[in-house]
Amino acid sequence: MAKPARKTGGTANASEDTSQPKTARGEATRKAILTAAERVIGARGFNDASIGHITSEAGVAQGTFYIYFKSKDEVFHELVLEMGRLVRRELSQATRDIPNRLDAEKAGLTAFLEFVRAHPDLYRIVQEALFVDQDAYNAYYQAFSEGYRKGLEAAVEAGHIRPGDADTRAWALMGISRSLGERLVIWGDTTPIDEIVATVHDMIANGLKP
Amino acid sequence: MAKPARKTGGTANASEDTSQPKTARGEATRKAILTAAERVIGARGFNDASIGHITSEAGVAQGTFYIYFKSKDEVFHELVLEMGRLVRRELSQATRDIPNRLDAEKAGLTAFLEFVRAHPDLYRIVQEALFVDQDAYNAYYQAFSEGYRKGLEAAVEAGHIRPGDADTRAWALMGISRSLGERLVIWGDTTPIDEIVATVHDMIANGLKP
Known part of the structure; x- marks a missing residue:
């Protein structure tokens, strides 16, 4: 497309640069910061969320944040990657032992909606990535569409x-x-997931x- | 949902407050500012786009902006409303004389994808509204889902x-x-729209x- 490139945050390779904690306690602190960032950025949006909000939510000193992450951009990038990893794992576990594709579609849709209902903040963060960290957004949807395409071809x-x-x-x-995930997260839809899936799977199958 | 409300920009009723231009020339200037804002905000995103960028793109003095709009928030809100109006008009024109719902689905999908390919910046702006002006985002999707639901019931x-x-x-x-619209806009997909629609309509019909 002939349009100016958007700012992508420059964090495409950020996770490679991050100091990886060496101890179990370090790993727990890093995880606590990520969990707090998920809640704070999911609720406030990237621009209104500050590192102070995140460390306060995590119950750690502000300096501790910088032991694990260089910046708010980097923690955001890591959250988008984590959403991708978690969703792919859920879907692969939910569909692994199902040989027929149409049955696997149904199980996959169920697993996805359950994941999204349990992680509304991660869902919002991935959507916001289009405007905050387009590299992470692209990587997220590229991985899904590639896998989906191959599965359908097979x-x-x-x-x-x-x-x-x-x-x-x-x-x-997709x-x-x-x-349907957005209807749960943004619109607070409370329809039981099996009812949603039954309606939609009838159409898809x-x-x-x- | 039990989560803190996001900032919605406070512009829900902004368009009612806007000074409406009284002359054809005033209307043309207002339109030029909106068109420039569509391009600038679509390309840079809301946060990086400034009123200076918009007036420079429109070829008007910065003070002229404030004759027509109070703020960048207000022009953004107006663009989301405009996207809604334009898309609804396109869809209603494309499907008006088609009595069968399945044929109307096909014509509507074609019209939507053609509109989005012609207005990639408006598409991005509506997506960004979830993080900039949630009232406008909600109004946009609520109007569509309501209309869609009634059509399917009938x-x-x-x-x-x-x-x-x-x-x-x-x-x-939806x-x-x-x-499929995002695949055109964000991913630069160049598949002819009639081929996309043929594949998808086979599944939907x-x-x-x-």
Whole structure:
């Protein structure tokens, strides 16, 4: 696209530079700071959240923050990466033993919505990454769309779903998950997840079956 | 949800307060400022865009901005409202003479993707509204989901689609459009829109038909 590049925060490789804690206590402190940052940035947004808010929420001295992270940008970047890792792990665990793709879609959608309902702040942080740290945002969605595309291609090969462009289908299905996740997080929807999934899976399964 | 309210910019009723230009020339200037703001905020993001950037892009003096808008928040709010108005008009024109819901879904998806490809900056601005002006963001999606829900309920009544929870389906279908729109805007996808729509409509039509 011919448009000026947005500021990406310059933190693309930040996690490689971070001092990794050497002790169990150090690891616990780092984790406490990340958990506090998730809550504070999720609730206030990146610009209004300060390092002081984060350390106060974590119950540590402000100087302690800088032992583990260089900046607010870096902790934000780490949270987006963590959301990606956690969601991919949840989805892979939820779908691992399910051979049929349509059944796996259903289990994956359920696992995703349960994760998002349990981690509303992480969901908001990933959405805000488009405006704060576009490298992290791109990496998050690229990893998902790649995996999704390959899974759909394999399912067409196996005859589990009928032929159709895998990349476009992957973005459409990701869009369904994301929108239903947002309905839980931003709109406070309280419909039981199994009811949401039953409605949507009826559409997806009939829409994709051979 | 039990979480602190985000800053919403306090501009929910801003457009009512704005001085409305009385002359055609005034209207043209106001429009030039809005168009410039769309480009500048879309490219730089809300925080990095300044009123100076906007007036420089519009080719007007900085003081002229304040004849029409109180603040950057107010011009942002107005852009989100405008995106809503324009998209609703496009969709209603594209689907007006189509009696069958499934055909209307296809025409609506096509019109939406064409609009988004032509207005990438407006698309980004609506997404950023979640973090800058949540009232405007909510109003945008509420208007869409309400209209969508009613349309799907009527289609079930008419026997054009099979029964199913209209609200959940509305969010799922909105998610498909949004994700495919984002693929065009953020990822620079160049697939022809009719090919994208053909793939996705195959899934939607089979997923919803009676």
